[in-house]
Amino acid sequence: MKYGVILNVLGALLRFLGAIMLVPLIVAIYYGDSLYPFLIAVTITGLTGIFLSKRYNSPDEWKAREGFAIVALGWLSAAVFGSIPYMLDGISPVNSLFESMSGFTTTGATVLLDIEAHSRSILFWRSMTQWLGGMGIIMLFIAILPKLGVAGRQLFRAEAPGPTEDKIKPRIRETAKILWMVYCSISLIEVVALLLAGMSVYDAITHTFTTMACGGFSPYAQSIASFNNPLIEGIITLFMFIAGANFALHYRTLYTDRKSLVKDDEFKFYAVVIIIATSILTFSLWNYMDETISSSFRYAVFQVISIMTTTGFATVDFNLWVDSAKIVLLAVMFIGGCAGSTSGGIKVVRFLLLLKYAKRALFKSIHPRAVQPIKHNNKTVPDDVMQAIVSFVVIYFMIFAVSTGLLSLMGMDIISSVTASIATLGNIGPGFGLVGPMANFDVLPLVGKILLIANMWIGRLEVFTVIVMLTPEFWRR
Amino acid sequence: MKYGVILNVLGALLRFLGAIMLVPLIVAIYYGDSLYPFLIAVTITGLTGIFLSKRYNSPDEWKAREGFAIVALGWLSAAVFGSIPYMLDGISPVNSLFESMSGFTTTGATVLLDIEAHSRSILFWRSMTQWLGGMGIIMLFIAILPKLGVAGRQLFRAEAPGPTEDKIKPRIRETAKILWMVYCSISLIEVVALLLAGMSVYDAITHTFTTMACGGFSPYAQSIASFNNPLIEGIITLFMFIAGANFALHYRTLYTDRKSLVKDDEFKFYAVVIIIATSILTFSLWNYMDETISSSFRYAVFQVISIMTTTGFATVDFNLWVDSAKIVLLAVMFIGGCAGSTSGGIKVVRFLLLLKYAKRALFKSIHPRAVQPIKHNNKTVPDDVMQAIVSFVVIYFMIFAVSTGLLSLMGMDIISSVTASIATLGNIGPGFGLVGPMANFDVLPLVGKILLIANMWIGRLEVFTVIVMLTPEFWRR
Numbered sequence: 001m002k003y004g005v006i007l008n009v010l011g012a013l014l015r016f017l018g019a020i021m022l023v024p025l026i027v028a029i030y031y032g033d034s035l036y037p038f039l040i041a042v043t044i045t046g047l048t049g050i051f052l053s054k055r056y057n058s059p060d061e062w063k064a065r066e067g068f069a070i071v072a073l074g075w076l077s078a079a080v081f082g083s084i085p086y087m088l089d090g091i092s093p094v095n096s097l098f099e100s101m102s103g104f105t106t107t108g109a110t111v112l113l114d115i116e117a118h119s120r121s122i123l124f125w126r127s128m129t130q131w132l133g134g135m136g137i138i139m140l141f142i143a144i145l146p147k148l149g150v151a152g153r154q155l156f157r158a159e160a161p162g163p164t165e166d167k168i169k170p171r172i173r174e175t176a177k178i179l180w181m182v183y184c185s186i187s188l189i190e191v192v193a194l195l196l197a198g199m200s201v202y203d204a205i206t207h208t209f210t211t212m213a214c215g216g217f218s219p220y221a222q223s224i225a226s227f228n229n230p231l232i233e234g235i236i237t238l239f240m241f242i243a244g245a246n247f248a249l250h251y252r253t254l255y256t257d258r259k260s261l262v263k264d265d266e267f268k269f270y271a272v273v274i275i276i277a278t279s280i281l282t283f284s285l286w287n288y289m290d291e292t293i294s295s296s297f298r299y300a301v302f303q304v305i306s307i308m309t310t311t312g313f314a315t316v317d318f319n320l321w322v323d324s325a326k327i328v329l330l331a332v333m334f335i336g337g338c339a340g341s342t343s344g345g346i347k348v349v350r351f352l353l354l355l356k357y358a359k360r361a362l363f364k365s366i367h368p369r370a371v372q373p374i375k376h377n378n379k380t381v382p383d384d385v386m387q388a389i390v391s392f393v394v395i396y397f398m399i400f401a402v403s404t405g406l407l408s409l410m411g412m413d414i415i416s417s418v419t420a421s422i423a424t425l426g427n428i429g430p431g432f433g434l435v436g437p438m439a440n441f442d443v444l445p446l447v448g449k450i451l452l453i454a455n456m457w458i459g460r461l462e463v464f465t466v467i468v469m470l471t472p473e474f475w476r477r
Numbered sequence: 478m479k480y481g482v483i484l485n486v487l488g489a490l491l492r493f494l495g496a497i498m499l500v501p502l503i504v505a506i507y508y509g510d511s512l513y514p515f516l517i518a519v520t521i522t523g524l525t526g527i528f529l530s531k532r533y534n535s536p537d538e539w540k541a542r543e544g545f546a547i548v549a550l551g552w553l554s555a556a557v558f559g560s561i562p563y564m565l566d567g568i569s570p571v572n573s574l575f576e577s578m579s580g581f582t583t584t585g586a587t588v589l590l591d592i593e594a595h596s597r598s599i600l601f602w603r604s605m606t607q608w609l610g611g612m613g614i615i616m617l618f619i620a621i622l623p624k625l626g627v628a629g630r631q632l633f634r635a636e637a638p639g640p641t642e643d644k645i646k647p648r649i650r651e652t653a654k655i656l657w658m659v660y661c662s663i664s665l666i667e668v669v670a671l672l673l674a675g676m677s678v679y680d681a682i683t684h685t686f687t688t689m690a691c692g693g694f695s696p697y698a699q700s701i702a703s704f705n706n707p708l709i710e711g712i713i714t715l716f717m718f719i720a721g722a723n724f725a726l727h728y729r730t731l732y733t734d735r736k737s738l739v740k741d742d743e744f745k746f747y748a749v750v751i752i753i754a755t756s757i758l759t760f761s762l763w764n765y766m767d768e769t770i771s772s773s774f775r776y777a778v779f780q781v782i783s784i785m786t787t788t789g790f791a792t793v794d795f796n797l798w799v800d801s802a803k804i805v806l807l808a809v810m811f812i813g814g815c816a817g818s819t820s821g822g823i824k825v826v827r828f829l830l831l832l833k834y835a836k837r838a839l840f841k842s843i844h845p846r847a848v849q850p851i852k853h854n855n856k857t858v859p860d861d862v863m864q865a866i867v868s869f870v871v872i873y874f875m876i877f878a879v880s881t882g883l884l885s886l887m888g889m890d891i892i893s894s895v896t897a898s899i900a901t902l903g904n905i906g907p908g909f910g911l912v913g914p915m916a917n918f919d920v921l922p923l924v925g926k927i928l929l930i931a932n933m934w935i936g937r938l939e940v941f942t943v944i945v946m947l948t949p950e951f952w953r954r
Contacts, residue, residue, distance in 0.1 A: 016913050065843055284886065324885035327894065331878060354871045361868030362945050365540055383860075390867050391838030394831045401808060408801035409761065414892060417804065 001473065002066055004056040009070045010077055011052025013141055017078055018046030024085070024128060028121035037122065041084035048081070065474060071138055072466045075159075075457060079104050082129055089122050094449050098441065101453045103129030104137065105460035108216025108312040108340060108429030111442040111449070115221045120202065123219040127206035133460070134213025134342035135183040135247070136160055143176035152176070158465045163339060163349055163389050168248055178220055182251045183342075187212045190239045197231045211239045214343040216312030216429040223314045223437065230298065233315055237302050239425030244309030245270065245338030265377050266338050273335060273348065276306045281328045288322040308332035310344040312429025312437070319436030326432055333422050333431075344427030344459055346396060350389045353381060395463050400425055403455055410448050414473040420444070424455035478952065479531040479543055487554055488549045490618055493922070495523030501562070501605060503599035514599065518561035526559070542951060544631030548615055549943045552636075552934060553805060555614055559561070559606055566599050571926050575918065578930045580606030581614065582937035583819060585693025585789040585906030588919040588926070592698045597679065600696040606682035611690025611819035611938070612660040612724070613637060620653035629653070635942045638730025640816060640826055642949050645725055657726045660819075664689045667716045674708045688716045691820040693789030693906040700791045700914065707775065710792055714779050718870055721786030721814030722747065742854050743815050743826040750825065754781045758805045765799040785809035787821040789906025796913025796946050801910055810899050810908075820905030821936055823873060827866045830858060872940050877902055880932055887925050901932035 018041075021129040025038035062070075076131025084099035087093055095111045102109045103126055112118065116132045118126075132140065142152045151171045168175045187208050194204035203219070210217045220226040224236060242250070245267055252260035261267050281300035285291045291299070299316050306313045318329060336345015356374050365374060373380040400421050407417035412434060420441070430437035434444075441452065458466045468474055495518075502515035539547075560577035564570055572588045579586045580603055589595065595603075609617065610635065615636040619629045630649045645652045655903070664685050671681035687694045697703040701713060719727070722744055729737035738744050758777035762768045768776070776793050782804045783790045795806060813822015833851050840849060850857040877898050884894035889911060896908025897918070909916035911921075935943045945951055 068842075069877075210568065280882070280886070288888070313586060323889070323891045323894070324882075327882055327885045327891060330891075331882065354867075355875075357864070358871040358875070362872075362941065362948050363950055365545075365941050365945050366948075366950055368541065387834070388838060390831075391835040394835040395839075398832075398835070405757070405801075405804055405808065408804045409757070411765070412800070414800045414804060417800070442759055464839065464842050468666040468842050471839055471843075473840055 001069070002062055003422075004101070005062050005066050006069050006073065007052050008056040010074060011049045011056065012145065013047030013074050013137070014045050014077060014081060015053060016049070016141055016145070017137075018042050018049055018083055020132065021045060021085075021125075024121050024125040028119070030124060031120045033119040033121040034382040037085035037088035040088055041081070043086060045081040046461060062151060062154075064154060067151070067158050068468055068474075071155055071158040072457075072461060072469055073474050074138055074141075075104065075461060078133075079453075079457070082125075083124045085122060085125055089118060094446055094453075095442065097447050097454070098126075098453055099126065100129065101456045102424075103127075103217065104133035105427050105456040106130045106210075106213045106215040106310070106344065107230070107424055107456045107459075108210070109435070109441045109452070109456075110217065110429075111440060113440060113442055115219065120219075123316040124202075124206060127209040127215070127217050129218070130213040130215030130217055131187070131209035134215060134243070135180055139176045140180055142173055143180045144250075159461065160340070163347075163353070163392075164386050168251060170256045178251055179247050182247050182254070183212065186242060186250065190235070193235045193239075194232065197229065199227075199232065203274070205234065208239075211236050211311065211313075214240065214243050214309045214311045214337060214341065214427075216310075218307070218313065222311050223439070225315045225317075233298070233302055236313065237305050240305050240309045240311050240313070241274070243311075244274070244305070244341050244343045246338045246340035247342075248319065248340050263377075269352045270338050270348045273332065274304055274308060277308065277328050277332050281325055284322060284325040284328065288324065303329060306345075307428060308335060308345075309337045310426055310428040312423075314430065314437035317436060317438040319430075319432050319439070330419070330422075330432075333419070333426055333428055336426055346393060346426070349376070350393060353386065353389055354378075354393065357386060392463055395467060396425070397469060399455070399458060399463070399467075401450060406451055407444075407448055407456055410445050412444075412448070419446075420452060421455065425459040427456060427459050478546070479539060479690045482539050482543050483546050483550065484529050485533040485535055488526045488531070488533065489622065490551050490614070491522050491526030491554060491558060493526070493618055493622070494558055494614075495519050495526055497609065498522060498562075498602075501598050501602035504601045505596070508597045510596040510598040513561040514565035515602070515942055517565055517879055518558070518698050521561060522558040539628055539631070541631060544628070544635050545942050545945055545951075548635040549934075549938060549946055551615055551618075552581065554940060555610075556612075556930075559602075562599060562602055566595060570863055571923055571930075572919065575926050575930055576603065577606065578933045579906070580604075580692070580694065581610035581903075582904050582933040583607045583610050583687075583690045583692040583787070583821065583902055584933045585687065585935075586791070586901055586912070586918045586933075587694065588917060590917060592696065597696075601679075601683060603692050604686040604692070604696070607690040607692030607694055608664070608686035611692060611720070612657055616653045617657055619650055636938065637817070640824075640869075641676060641864050642657055645728060655728055656724050659724050659731070660689065660934040663716070663719060663727065667712070670712045670716075671709065673716060674712055675708065676704075676709065683715075688713050688788065688790075689720045689819065691717065691720050691786045691788045691814060691818065691904075693783070693787075695790065698915070701779075702792045702794075710775070710779055713790065714782050717782050717788050717790070718751070720788075721782070721818050721820045723815045723817035724819075725817050740854075743829060746816050746829045747825045749817055750809065751785060754785065754809050756853070758802055761776065761799060761802040761805065765801065780806060781809060784822075784905060785812060785822075786814045786818070787903055787905040789900075791907065791914035794913060794915040796907075796909050796916065807896070807899075807909075810896070810905055813903055821893050823870060823903070825865070826853070826871060829853070830863065830866055831870065834863060869940055872944060873902070876932070876935060876940070877945075880928060883928055884921075889921075889925075897925075897929060898932065901929040902936040903935050904933060913920050 021042045027040055028035050036277040079101040083096035086096035086099055098111045136159045138155050156172050168178050175232040191204045206219050249261045249264055278301045282296045285296035286293050302315050303318055335351055336347050337343025339347045339349045360372050403421035404417045416433035416435055420435045498519045503877045505512050505515055556578040560573035563573035563576055575588045613636045616630050633649050645655050668681045669686040683696055724737045726741055755778045762773035763770050779792050780795055812828055813824050814820025816824045816826045835850050880898035881894045893910030897912045900908040
C-alpha cells in the first residue's frame with residue numbers, strides 16, 4: 001500500500017473542495033449572513049489540502065487498492081471537511097457529520113430540528129453538497145484536474161461501479177467532462193423551468209441541486225409540500241425521473257441517437273416498474289385513504305418517482321398512509337434508480353439481470369443441457385459481471401440486516417429500524433415510523449447516527465469500495 | 478408431456494395415501510370417535526387412486542417435466558385428499574385445505590379456532606400429516622413401492638432439491654429407505670424420551686410427529702407452553718435441533734463415521750447461527766423484557782431453534798416481545814434449517830455458499846486475476862450449483878415480495894403481511910401481529926388463505942418444482 005500516493009491525492013481533492021466552498025461564501029456575502037462558517041471552512045480545508053499535497057509525493061502509478069482507498073477516504077474527507085460550516089453554525093459534531101454525509105451521498109436524511117432557522121448560505125451549502133455528490137466529486141475532480149491520467153479510470157470505477165460500463169469516450173477524463181456537462185445542462189434547464197413556474201431564484205437553484213442529484217434536501221421542513229403547486233410538483237417529478245436514468249444515455253440521446261434511451265433494457269424496465277408501482281399506489285390510496293382518483297394519482301406518481309430514484313422529496317406525510325401504500329414505497333426503496341444515474345439503491349439493472357438469471361434457471365430445469373446466455377441490450381452478459389451483481393446484492397442485504405438488528409437493539413421498532421437502514425444504505429433519505437418524511441433522524445442515539453453515517457458512505461460507493469477496506473487482505477504486504 | 482404417466486403415478490400415490498389413512502381410523506376406533514371422517518376419506522382416496530392407476534398406463538419412462546408434475550401435483554393431491562377428514566368434521570373446504578396443506582408441508586400454521594374441541598383422531602391425523610410430509614411423502618412412496626426404478630431419482634430430486642446431493646447408496650430406493658428408517662428410529666427415541674418426561678402416550682406421539690418433521694402442530698392451542706415443563710422443553714429443543722440437521726449425516730454419524738456431523742461445514746454454521754441468535758435474543762429479553770438471565774435463555778434457546786428449524790412451536794407468546802427480539806426471530810425465519818433435514822426456509826447451506834461467494838468477490842476486487850474456487854466441505858462447488866442457489870434465492874424473495882404486497886392490499890398491516898408470507902413460504906407456521914403464535918390464520922380473507930396455501934406448497938418443494946409449471950415452456954410440445 002502506497003500511503004504517500006493516497007495522501008497526496010487526498011490533498012489535491014481537499015484543495016479543490018476548499019475552492020468550491022468559495023461559492024457558499026459568495027452566497028453568504030450576498031445574503032449578508034455570517035461569513036465565519038465558510039471563511040474558516042475554506043481556510044482549514046485549503047490549508048490541509050496544500051499541506052498534504054506538498055508533504056507527499058505526486059502519484060506516479062498505483063494499483064486497485066490505492067484507488068479504492070483514495071475514493072473511499074476522499075468521500076469521507078469531503079463529508080468531514082464539508083461539515084465544518086455546520087459545526088461553526090452551532091450544530092454538534094456528530095450531527096454536522098451526519099448532515100454533511102447525508103448531503104454528499106445525496107441521501108437527504110436530516111438531523112436539523114428547525115431547518116428554516118438556519119441561514120440561507122448554510123442551507124445553500126447543504127443543497128449544493130448533494131449536487132456535488134450526485135454526479136460524483138471524484139468524477140468532477142477527474143474532469144477538472146489534468147494530472148491523473150490513466151489512473152483516473154480506477155477512481156472512476158471505484159466511485160460509480162455500476163455493473164455496465166458505458167464508454168462514451170476512450171479517455172476517462174473526456175467521459176467525466178461530458179457527464180458533468182450533461183448534468184450541468186439539464187440542471188440549468190430545471191432551474192429555468194422552476195423559475196417559470198414561479199419559484200424564487202434561491203428556491204429554484206437549491207431544489208434543482210437536490211432534484212438532479214436524487215438528493216432530496218429542501219430548505220423547507222415541509223419539503224415540496226410547502227409549495228402545494230401541481231406545476232412545480234410536475235416539473236420536479238419529471239427531473240427526478242430524468243436524474244434517475246443513465247446520464248451516458250442522456251448524452252447519446254442528445255448527440256448521437258435519439259432512441260438511445262427508449263431502446264435501453266434498463267430504462268424500459270425502470271419505466272415499467274414506475275408505472276406498475278404508481279398504479280398500485282394510486283389504487284391503494286384511492287381505496288383505503290378516501291382520496292379521489294386524481295389526488296391519489298398526483299401523490300402516487302410523485303412519491304413513487306421520488307422514492308425509487310432515491311431522492312426522498314415528499315408532497316405529503318406518507319408515513320400516515322395505509323400499510324399497503326407503504327409497502328409499495330418500501331419495495332421501490334430496495335430497487336433504486338438506473339446505473340449511471342445520480343440515484344442510489346441496488347439499481348434497476350441489477351434486479352433486471354437477476355430476474356433474467358432466475359428465468360434461465362427455470363428454463364434449464366426443464367432443458368438441463370440447453371446453453372442459454374443472459375442478454376442485456378442484445379449483448380451477452382459476462383459471467384464475472386453476474387458474479388459481481390450477486391455478490392453486491394448479498395453484501396448489501398447483509399449490511400442491511402446487521403444495521404436493522406443494531407438499530408432495534410438500540411430500542412427502535414422494526415419498521416423504523418428497517419426503513420432507517422434502507423433509507424441510508426440506499427441514499428434515499430426518509431423512511432417510515434420514527435424516521436418518516438416529516439420526522440427527523442435526530443431522535444436516534446449517537447451510536448445509531450454513526451451507524452447510519454457509515455451506511456450512507458457504504459451505500460453511495462456501492463458497497464465494495466468501502467467494504468473491501470475492512471478485509472485483512474486489503475492491508476496485507 | 479405424457480399426461481397418462483402423471484395420472485397413473487398419482488393414482489398409485491393416492492391408493493397409498495388411502496392405506497395410510499387407515500392409521501387415524503384405528504385411532505378413531507380406539508378413542509371411540511366418529512368413524513365417518515376417516516372411513517369416507519379412505520374410500521374416496523382409495524377409489525380415486527384405483528381408478529386413476531387402472532385407467533392410465535403404467536409408467537415406462539419419463540423426462541424431467543413429468544417428474545416435476547408428478548411431485549408438484551402429488552403434494553397438491555395429498556393435501557386435497559388429506560383435507561377430507563377435516564371437511565367431514567365440519568370445517569369449511571378452504572380451511573380444511575389450509576390445515577391439510579399446512580400439515581403435509583410441515584408449516585404448522587392453523588385456522589382451527591378451538592383446537593381442543595376437535596376429536597383426538599382428527600388431531601392425530603393433523604399431527605401425522607406433518608410427520609409424513611417431514612421426510613417426504615414421495616420419498617416414502619419411493620422407499621415402499623418397488624416399481625419406480627430409475628425414474629425414482631427424478632422424483633427424489635424434485636421433492637428434496639437441496640443444493641448438495643448426498644448419495645448414501647447408489648440406488649435411490651435404498652437411500653429413501655435408509656432416510657425413512659433413520660427418521661423412524663430417531664422419532665421412536667423421542668417418543669420414549671417424552672414418555673419418560675411424563676407425557677401421555679397420545680401427547681408423546683403427536684408431538685414427536687410434529688417435532689421430527691419440523692412441523693409445529695400441537696393438539697393444544699397453547700402449544701408447548703401448555704406443559705410448562707423445562708424437561709419437556711429441553712427434549713423437544715434437542716430433537717428440533719436434530720430434525721433441522723441433515724438426515725444423511727445422521728445416518729453416517731450412526732453407521733460410518735462418528736464425526737460426520739461435526740465435520741460438516743453446513744452443520745457447523747447452523748450451530749454457530751443458533752448460538753449467536755440465542756445470545757442476542759437472551760440479551761434482548763433480559764435487557765428489555767424484565768426477565769432473569771436464566772428465563773431469558775430458556776425462552777431464547779427454545780424459540781430460536783423452533784423458528785430456525787421452521788418448526789414453529791412456542792413456549793411463550795413471542796408476539797408480545799420487544800422488537801429487537803422479534804427481529805432475531807425474523808432473521809432466522811429467512812435462513813431455515815439444513816439441506817436434507819425436515820426443515821423449510823432458504824436453508825443454511827445456501828446462505829453459507831452465498832457468503833463465500835461474496836467473500837470471493839471482495840478478494841477478487843483486490844486481486845482481479847486470482848482464481849479462487851468456492852469450497853464446501855473441501856470440495857469445489859460447481860458453477861451450476863451456485864447458479865441454482867442464486868436463482869432459488871431470487872425467485873424465493875420475489876414470491877415473498879409479491880405475497881407480502883398482496884396481503885397488504887387485502888388490508889393487513891406490514892408486519893403481519895411480511896411474517897405471514899415468510900411463515901408460510903418457509904414452512905414455519907407462526908409469524909407476528911395478526912398471525913402470532915397464539916393467534917390464528919382464520920382472520921385472513923378467503924383469497925388470502927388461498928395465497929398462503931400456494932406459498933406453503935411452493936415453499937415445501939423449494940420453489941422450482943411448482944414454479945416451473947407456471948412457465949409456458951413447461952407445457953410446450
